[in-house]
Amino acid sequence: MKKIKICATIPNLDGIKSWGKIHQEFFETIRNPDVEITIADLPKAKIKSVSNAYDSTNLGFLHTELAIDAEKKGFDGVAMGCLDEPGVDAAKEILSIPVVGECEAAMHFASLVGRKFSFLIPGSITGSKRGGDGAYFIEDLARKYGLIQKLSSIRSVSAATLDYAKQKANLKNEMLLQAQKAIDEDGADSIIGYGSLDIITFLQRNLKVPVIEPVRSTVTFVESLIKLRLTHSKRTFPKP
Numbered sequence: 001m002k003k004i005k006i007c008a009t010i011p012n013l014d015g016i017k018s019w020g021k022i023h024q025e026f027f028e029t030i031r032n033p034d035v036e037i038t039i040a041d042l043p044k045a046k047i048k049s050v051s052n053a054y055d056s057t058n059l060g061f062l063h064t065e066l067a068i069d070a071e072k073k074g075f076d077g078v079a080m081g082c083l084d085e086p087g088v089d090a091a092k093e094i095l096s097i098p099v100v101g102e103c104e105a106a107m108h109f110a111s112l113v114g115r116k117f118s119f120l121i122p123g124s125i126t127g128s129k130r131g132g133d134g135a136y137f138i139e140d141l142a143r144k145y146g147l148i149q150k151l152s153s154i155r156s157v158s159a160a161t162l163d164y165a166k167q168k169a170n171l172k173n174e175m176l177l178q179a180q181k182a183i184d185e186d187g188a189d190s191i192i193g194y195g196s197l198d199i200i201t202f203l204q205r206n207l208k209v210p211v212i213e214p215v216r217s218t219v220t221f222v223e224s225l226i227k228l229r230l231t232h233s234k235r236t237f238p239k240p
Contacts, residue, residue, distance in 0.1 A: 004035045006222050007070035008079040008215070011063040011086055013048050015041030018165045025197045026215045035223055038075070040066055049161035051122075056086040056137070063087035064094065071095050077222035079105075083121065083194075083214060084137045092237040098225035099232060103141045105221040106192045106214040107150075113210040114189035116152040118182035120175055120203075121194050122164060123156030127178070128186075153186035155179070164195040171195065172202045179207055 008027075010019050020039055027037050042062045047055050064087035067078045077098040080088050088101035110117035119138055121129070129135035135154040142148040155178040159168060175195070182188040190210045193200045197213075204211045225231060 004077075004223060004226050005075045006035060006037050006077050006079055006219055006226075007067070007073075007075040008037050008039050008219055009063065009066055009070075009081045010039060010041045011045070011059050011066070011080070011082050012042055012050065013045040015039075015081075018048065018162060022165060022196045023215055026213065027219065029197070030216050030220060032223075037219060040070070042066060050082055050084050050086065051161065053137075056082075056084045060087035060090065064090040067091035067099060068094055071097050076226045079215075079218040079222045081215065081218070083119075085141060089237070092232045093240055097231060098222050100218050100221045100225070101141075102214045102218045103138060104145050105218040106212050107142060107145060107147050108221070109217045110190045110192055110210075110212050111147055111150055113212075116150055116186075116188050117190045117192055117212075118151075118153040118155060118179070118186055118188035119192045119194075120179055120182070121154065121156050122159055122161045124158060125156060126158040126174070127155060127181075129154040129156050152188040153182050155182050155186075164199070172199050175199060176203060176206055179203055179211075183207070183209060 016039055023039055045059055045062055047058060050056050070078050080099060080101050083103045085101035085103050091099045123129055138154055142151045157174040157178060159171060179191045182191060192212045193203050200211060200213045
């Protein structure tokens with residue numbers, strides 16, 4: 001049987017250097033001898049993390065080009081990283097192989113295991129982010145995917161994106177506190193987490209609801225589409 005080849009992207013400068021080890025740890029937990037996962041980043045990018053619309057727009061074209069290159073190299077599908085999903089729709093238009101964005105994968109898995117979900121993400125504040133501090137990215141994507149009614153809240157711990165890559169001290173406990181508030185105060189019955197395997201495992205052990213991890217969710221979604229011989233509809237995503 002031919003081995004399935006998936007390209008998993010980290011759409012920023014030095015993505016592999018910052019996040020590669022963390023992503024490899026995630027992939028080890030879902031290792032399948034029939035699937036080969038290759039991590040790729042954007043060496044031509046000028047941004048090391050995405051935190052606003054300017055960053056996302058800046059990276060979108062490069063991210064799409066990376067996906068195009070993956071198809072040319074013979075990959076069977078592309079798991080496009082970053083919850084803000086820069087360049088994902090464009091890649092779906094151009095490519096014929098399955099393309100899945102990180103936010104859509106996480107939200108759809110969350111909707112399978114519960115009725116309401118909350119996100120835990122980086123931010124400039126600690127607490128609820130609905131309506132501000134960059135939360136509109138996820139809110140807009142939830143609307144696009146028809147899941148806005150299931151989005152209970154978006155909560156954050158005041159930390160930079162790269163603090164999670166560096167596994168900054170005490171992030172686990174701060175994340176747990178916000179996750180519990182999402183459950184108790186916002187009505188979430190599942191949590192979409194963020195950060196390292198250590199953080200996700202800690203949340204899963206200490207919460208009584210499912211905790212979804214976006215990186216593995218995206219790769220697993222792509223693998224499923226490949227095995228089912230499905231890809232995105234060209235009626236929805238016509239080739240340019």
